[in-house]
Amino acid sequence: MIAELTTYLTSTLIFMGVLGFILAAVLAFANRKLYVQEDPRIDEVEEMLPGTNCGACGFPGCAGYAKAVIAGSADLNQCPPGGAEVVARLARILGVEATAAARQIAVVVCQGDNQRAQLKYRYLGLEDCTAAQKIADGPKACPGGCLGLGSCQQACPFGAIEMTADGLAVISREKCTGCRKCLAVCPRDVIRMTPYESAVHVLCNSHDKGAVVRKYCQVGCIGCHICQKTVPQAYKIENFLAAVVYEQDAEAFEAIAKCPTKCIRDFNDGYPAGSTFLPAGNNKSDAA
Numbered sequence: 001m002i003a004e005l006t007t008y009l010t011s012t013l014i015f016m017g018v019l020g021f022i023l024a025a026v027l028a029f030a031n032r033k034l035y036v037q038e039d040p041r042i043d044e045v046e047e048m049l050p051g052t053n054c055g056a057c058g059f060p061g062c063a064g065y066a067k068a069v070i071a072g073s074a075d076l077n078q079c080p081p082g083g084a085e086v087v088a089r090l091a092r093i094l095g096v097e098a099t100a101a102a103r104q105i106a107v108v109v110c111q112g113d114n115q116r117a118q119l120k121y122r123y124l125g126l127e128d129c130t131a132a133q134k135i136a137d138g139p140k141a142c143p144g145g146c147l148g149l150g151s152c153q154q155a156c157p158f159g160a161i162e163m164t165a166d167g168l169a170v171i172s173r174e175k176c177t178g179c180r181k182c183l184a185v186c187p188r189d190v191i192r193m194t195p196y197e198s199a200v201h202v203l204c205n206s207h208d209k210g211a212v213v214r215k216y217c218q219v220g221c222i223g224c225h226i227c228q229k230t231v232p233q234a235y236k237i238e239n240f241l242a243a244v245v246y247e248q249d250a251e252a253f254e255a256i257a258k259c260p261t262k263c264i265r266d267f268n269d270g271y272p273a274g275s276t277f278l279p280a281g282n283n284k285s286d287a288a
Helices: 002-034 041-048 061-071 083-094 129-133 151-155 181-185 210-216 226-230
Strands: 104-108 161-163 169-171 191-195 200-202 235-238 241-244 264-266
Touching: 041 061, 041 083, 061 083, 104 169, 129 151, 151 161, 151 169, 151 181, 181 191, 200 241, 226 235
Parallel strands: none
Antiparallel strands: 104 191, 161 169, 200 264, 235 241
């Protein structure tokens, strides 16, 4: 009985071993026949990218963008965090002319912190802007104002966003890479992509009439048209809210002093109150 069992087990093991060898051989043959050789430049391109996998390029991470670049289905300037330096590197790899896109950075178009803008109620919930927005449309009386709970700061992989002590998100012009991750988590669309070369912005996101804005914010745009009258080509008014025409903003700064609510800011002169960020080339505090 034991001898028969031993013979059976031995035969089974031999059979399994032979079967395993045959299957391995089949898989090896199929692998060689069906293998599609990947362009080695894909790995080289991916190594040139920042590695943040932010998705700003429109592809699933840096690896996806690298494959698209080599396949010719993506432009070399679709990586905002990489900027002109990455474009130049990719151009050298592919042997083409480098054409960098104009740099874009994010700006929080609000300066109504908890000292300057009215709150509807005291929020004590989760420190998340989307969660707060779901409760009576958020604690901030202004329907478009920054909620100041730091969701954008947490989403930024470059440390370009800070929260002031009075609950206002501020983005560094120098640190921002334009990855757009902050835009994706802001429930009030208070963050906008703007040309880096343009430093003058209307920091308001409310489309309410001036009389209503005055009730809940000291620094909101009241749609008075003074900026547009001062520099017609540099400003436009839409739905009671002024905005800079960035294509013609060379003289936009001239309207800053005349704005009655001081909602227009030149970031070359300083960041919103409470920020520790400094203007480029400035060594003194920029909070104003």
